[in-house]
Amino acid sequence: MFSSVSAGRIAPMTTPSSPKRDPRDLPNIDDLVVGVLGGTGEQGRGLAYRLAVAGQKVIIGSRSADRAASAAAELGAGVRGADNATCAAESDIVIIAVPWEGHRDLLLSLTGELAGKIVVDCVNPMGFDKQGAFVLDVEEGSAAQQAAAVLPDSTVTAAFHHVSAVLLLDPNVESLDTDIMVLGDKREATDAVQALASRIPGMRGVYAGRLRNARQVEGLTANLISTNRRYKAHAGLRVTDV
Amino acid sequence: MFSSVSAGRIAPMTTPSSPKRDPRDLPNIDDLVVGVLGGTGEQGRGLAYRLAVAGQKVIIGSRSADRAASAAAELGAGVRGADNATCAAESDIVIIAVPWEGHRDLLLSLTGELAGKIVVDCVNPMGFDKQGAFVLDVEEGSAAQQAAAVLPDSTVTAAFHHVSAVLLLDPNVESLDTDIMVLGDKREATDAVQALASRIPGMRGVYAGRLRNARQVEGLTANLISTNRRYKAHAGLRVTDV
Numbered sequence: 159m160f161s162s163v164s165a166g167r168i169a170p171m172t173t174p175s176s177p178k179r180d181p182r183d184l185p186n187i188d189d190l191v192v193g194v195l196g197g198t199g200e201q202g203r204g205l206a207y208r209l210a211v212a213g214q215k216v217i218i219g220s221r222s223a224d225r226a227a228s229a230a231a232e233l234g235a236g237v238r239g240a241d242n243a244t245c246a247a248e249s250d251i252v253i254i255a256v257p258w259e260g261h262r263d264l265l266l267s268l269t270g271e272l273a274g275k276i277v278v279d280c281v282n283p284m285g286f287d288k289q290g291a292f293v294l295d296v297e298e299g300s301a302a303q304q305a306a307a308v309l310p311d312s313t314v315t316a317a318f319h320h321v322s323a324v325l326l327l328d329p330n331v332e333s334l335d336t337d338i339m340v341l342g343d344k345r346e347a348t349d350a351v352q353a354l355a356s357r358i359p360g361m362r363g364v365y366a367g368r369l370r371n372a373r374q375v376e377g378l379t380a381n382l383i384s385t386n387r388r389y390k391a392h393a394g395l396r397v398t399d400v
Numbered sequence: 401m402f403s404s405v406s407a408g409r410i411a412p413m414t415t416p417s418s419p420k421r422d423p424r425d426l427p428n429i430d431d432l433v434v435g436v437l438g439g440t441g442e443q444g445r446g447l448a449y450r451l452a453v454a455g456q457k458v459i460i461g462s463r464s465a466d467r468a469a470s471a472a473a474e475l476g477a478g479v480r481g482a483d484n485a486t487c488a489a490e491s492d493i494v495i496i497a498v499p500w501e502g503h504r505d506l507l508l509s510l511t512g513e514l515a516g517k518i519v520v521d522c523v524n525p526m527g528f529d530k531q532g533a534f535v536l537d538v539e540e541g542s543a544a545q546q547a548a549a550v551l552p553d554s555t556v557t558a559a560f561h562h563v564s565a566v567l568l569l570d571p572n573v574e575s576l577d578t579d580i581m582v583l584g585d586k587r588e589a590t591d592a593v594q595a596l597a598s599r600i601p602g603m604r605g606v607y608a609g610r611l612r613n614a615r616q617v618e619g620l621t622a623n624l625i626s627t628n629r630r631y632k633a634h635a636g637l638r639v640t641d642v
Contacts, residue, residue: 179631292612335640339623367626370534374619381581381617382639384609389421389642396638397624398577400631 181364181400184353185346191215192354193249195242195264196256198229201280204326205253205318208334210235212357219245246271251354253278253318254305258294261301265308273311276347278354279372280318282379290387291380293373300372302341315342315351316372317363319379322392333360336394340365341372364397423606423642426595427588433457434596435491437484437506438498440471443522446568447495447560450576452477454599461487488513493596495520495560496547500536503543507550515553518589520596521614522560524621532629533622535615542614544583557584557593558614559605561621564634575602578636582607583614606639 192209196202197218210216210233218233219242220226226239246252246268252275256264261281265272281301283294298304302316317340325331338355340363342348352363366375378395385393434451438444439460452458452475460475461484462468468481488494488510494517498506503523507514523543525536540546544558559582567573580597582605584590594605608617620637627635 178633181631289610289612293616341623365627365630367623368531370531371619371622371626374535374616375623377613377616378620380613381583381609384613385607385639385642388607389423391420391641393642394640396640397627398636398638399633400627400635 181352181362182356184349184356184363187251187350187353187357188213189215190250190350191217191248193217193219193245193252195219195245195252195254195268196260197239197245198225199255199257200323200327201318201321202253202255203229203233204321204323205255205280206230206237207233207235208326208358209354210237212359214354214357217245217249219243243268243271246275249275251276251278251350253280255280255318257281258283258301262304262308265305269309269311272309275312276350277305277309277312277314278318278351279305279314279316282319282376284377284380291383293377293380296373299370300376302369302372302376306369313342313344313347314369315340315347316369316375317341317351317355319376320382320393320395321361322394325392325394334358334394335360335396337362337364337397339375339395339397341367341369341375343368362397364400366397423594423604424598426591426598426605429493429592429595429599430455431457432492432592433459433490435459435461435487435494437461437487437494437496437510439481439487440467441497441499442565442569443560443563444495444497445471445475446563446565447497447522448472448479449475449477450568450600451596452479454601456596456599459487459491461485485510485513488517491517493518493520493592495522497522497560499523500525500543504546504550507547511551511553514551517554518592519547519551519554519556520560520593521547521556521558524561524618526619526622533625535619535622538615541612542618544611544614544618548585548611555584555586555589556611557582557589558611558617559583559593559597561618562624562635562637563603564636567634567636576600576636577602577638579604579606579639581617581637581639583609583611583617585610606642608639
């Protein structure tokens with residue numbers, strides 16, 4: 159009967175007997191070390207900076223330990239730099255912020271270091287042409303599902319797709335006016351990543367489904383790029399009624 | 401060089417010489433007649449009700465003119481009911497709010513009546529299993545692209561995917577706390593649909609890209625269903641910095 163659903167229809171979930179749940183009821187992850195692979199790129203540096211300023215221990219990883227170290231020194235706030243393998247090995251939660259082209263190969267090279275870790279994929283497989291951004295097809299369905307396929311011993315989540323690197327890196331921006339959609343198949347991991355997102359002022363981690371529904375969250379970045387162009391903005395997303 | 405893009409990176413667009421644009425700078429569409437095909441379903445009735453209360457002339461269409469008329473009478477606010485072909489023929493802007501299974505056939509049957517009209521597709525091709533909602537593959541890429549393929553003489557847009565039918569239909573809800581992502585390839589049409597969305601209190605129509613990027617906007621409904629289940633909410637989306 160529910161093999162499909164009418165246009166736009168979202169099942170009603172609120173009844174008087176089931177009070178709303180608070181998305182801020184999350185575990186304390188303050189003592190966990192966060193690694194950022196691709197940590198010298200714009201998005202990686204932006205997330206590393208914000209998390210470190212919020213008090214998280216952060217290591218940025220790069221192919222070159224030297225480049226990671228100098229990017230870390232530039233960011234300040236206690237951020238350390240290391241080669242990718244060291245970054246992965248010494249972190250509890252590892253954010254994947256590499257360009258899409260290098261995604262699979264990087265993860266394949268770090269399966270051992272990433273085993274047992276929470277992996278947070280924030281890669282958007284996109285192409286550009288004269289009409290703007292579009293979504294690339296991924297054999298596994300999405301970058302996050304590719305990560306899960308390559309890393310069977312890690313717990314893969316997906317998050318931080320839509321936040322503007324420009325705003326993350328702008329020290330004059332005190333608060334980020336956006337929620338972070340967090341996806342994953344294990345509650346413990348999505349809770350931890352939601353808690354991580356929620357450490358950054360203004361941000362809130364909101365659960366947004368299983369990894370099989372990651373493609374459209376990754377792809378929505380192409381839409382936000384169109385929105386940014388139309389309005390000359392750095393669009394973010396707030397989830398309302400949560 | 402821009403064949404792909406780094407994780408989460410959204411190009412900066414704001415410079416001191418290019419002031420932000422206002423998403424409320426839109427044409428006046430108050431005199432246009434809005435048809436809603438599938439207007440006796442939850443989403444269709446909800447949109448018809450809100451638009452009519454906002455002062456728009458609204459016709460709901462159904463296979464059965466009688467069923468349309470009785471649903472229209474129940475909604476009040478001046479909503480009229482008609483069979484689908486009459487609804488399409490007498491409207492300037494036609495919202496497609498039918499179940500996904502009937503989408504292609506309905507549009508094929510109305511190519512003449514919909515010629516020259518602005519069509520607003522709000523259909524979400526989704527399936528459900530014990531893990532929740534998931535996105536169905538569509539040959540044309542998305543429901544909206546299928547509409548564009550079937551209706552070469554109409555101007556197809558996509559919008560109203562994420563708004564909760566429950567909230568639309570609840571007369572105690574005075575304001576809808578959500579933006580409406582509007583997609584399409586012709587500015588005049590997306591502007592009109594944004595103006596339409598913006599007539600409903602609380603709602604704002606925000607441009608969100610071309611039809612080729614409709615799949616992920618349609619699919620995101622599956623994620624919002626997961627969010628609704630987790631938090632017992634009726635989640636909507638606000639686009640920030642716009």
